Amino acid sequence: MSSFNPRNKIATRTRLTEVRYEIRGELARRARELEGQGRSLIKLNIGNPGAFGFRAPEHLQQAIAGRIARTDPYTHQQGLPEAREAIAAFHKARGTPNASPERVFVGNGVSELIDISLRALLNPGEEVLVPSPDYPLWSAATILNDGRPVYYKCDRDNGFLPDPEQIESLVSSRTRAIVLINPNNPTGANYPREILERIVAIAQRYRLLLLVDEIYDHILYDGNTFQPVAPLAGDLPCLSFGGLSKVHRACGWRVGWAVLSGDPLASGDFHHAMDLLGALRLCANVPGQFAIEQALHGADTITPLCEPGGRLYETRKALIEACEASPHLSLVAPAGALYGFPQVVGDAARGFDDHEFALQMLEEEDVLIVPGTSFNVPYRNHFRVTLLPEAPVLREVFARIDRVLSRRADAPSRSAVA
Numbered sequence: 001m002s003s004f005n006p007r008n009k010i011a012t013r014t015r016l017t018e019v020r021y022e023i024r025g026e027l028a029r030r031a032r033e034l035e036g037q038g039r040s041l042i043k044l045n046i047g048n049p050g051a052f053g054f055r056a057p058e059h060l061q062q063a064i065a066g067r068i069a070r071t072d073p074y075t076h077q078q079g080l081p082e083a084r085e086a087i088a089a090f091h092k093a094r095g096t097p098n099a100s101p102e103r104v105f106v107g108n109g110v111s112e113l114i115d116i117s118l119r120a121l122l123n124p125g126e127e128v129l130v131p132s133p134d135y136p137l138w139s140a141a142t143i144l145n146d147g148r149p150v151y152y153k154c155d156r157d158n159g160f161l162p163d164p165e166q167i168e169s170l171v172s173s174r175t176r177a178i179v180l181i182n183p184n185n186p187t188g189a190n191y192p193r194e195i196l197e198r199i200v201a202i203a204q205r206y207r208l209l210l211l212v213d214e215i216y217d218h219i220l221y222d223g224n225t226f227q228p229v230a231p232l233a234g235d236l237p238c239l240s241f242g243g244l245s246k247v248h249r250a251c252g253w254r255v256g257w258a259v260l261s262g263d264p265l266a267s268g269d270f271h272h273a274m275d276l277l278g279a280l281r282l283c284a285n286v287p288g289q290f291a292i293e294q295a296l297h298g299a300d301t302i303t304p305l306c307e308p309g310g311r312l313y314e315t316r317k318a319l320i321e322a323c324e325a326s327p328h329l330s331l332v333a334p335a336g337a338l339y340g341f342p343q344v345v346g347d348a349a350r351g352f353d354d355h356e357f358a359l360q361m362l363e364e365e366d367v368l369i370v371p372g373t374s375f376n377v378p379y380r381n382h383f384r385v386t387l388l389p390e391a392p393v394l395r396e397v398f399a400r401i402d403r404v405l406s407r408r409a410d411a412p413s414r415s416a417v418a
């Protein structure tokens, strides 16, 4: 028997109990166990293009391969100078005010920069306005940097768009920033200019920093167009995030960037804080940074995937058709990004619990999906799938989903049983 004294157990940071990242959590662990037992699963939990047979564009691969001898040293903490030039030029061309290489921060993915930016900004107890549903790293990083996420609703009845009036009603003396995720993960909503202008006006009124996660900026369907926030923000400090993971299908290279715009006098200390935190981790991975110039100024490889005949377009079409054909599902068709976020409706929704459903899909149907509550929503009747598999795979997944939901709909209700 072990002589281990439980009092000697290593205690961990208390606030970690408030943090979740279920996209890679308990269900994903169970999926690995099942795979270990020889089960073949369809895993739709992560927006990871490389895991679905996509490759990063050839000219990006070549850009790294041709410069591999230059990737050994650390580079500047804010990123490789030529990569920052390319990012600043890309932002200038789309109207970002005062974008310059000195105001670009390259990180190990947008993920690292989300954490660094909130660490640079927040004092204990300060609040960040975060969308609900959110991409859960925004909540987690706020909490782990001693802040408090305050959620503004993006209601499905409103096409999952933010409501500026509600956002304003949540501003308090402790509010420091507004997070916008556009195009949105998990809902696929693409925010119109008019709503963004109203949110910028709120940030202006209360001197809040705009933190704008635009990692899906060029993944749009059906003629939807993308409106970047920074050009609307003018002199107001705004940090815009982008990267190679999604638009350029290179998640594993871990390349993201954040561009600070607006009046440098208003954001000088914040700039220094970001620079210092960047310096403490020395620099981001260097090899992938050599692909940035080609990614932003070379051939466009994402638009053809989003147009009729393109792989993402066809899978999204399969998703929309499957939800339309199902009596149990209702979908706000995604305008952009890589996900569908259907709602379970009708008899199947009686006593529905998204986590229990996701576990059932895994155990009985070999499909891994993400429960809606993973995205910090108070309701339990949604789930998320990624649009990355081929259309026939998604059709098969929805046939299985329908099978399970039909069984649930046909089961006697709990009250009838009682």
Ligand SMILES: Cc1ncc(COP(=O)(O)O)c(C=O)c1O
Pocket: 047, 108, 109, 110, 111, 112, 135, 181, 185, 213, 215, 243, 244, 245, 251, 254, 255, 256
């Ligand atoms: C909205 C959003 N922001 C940031 C990230 C993280 O991206 P990266 O791979 O650049 O860290 C993701 C990844 O799924 C995302 O969906």
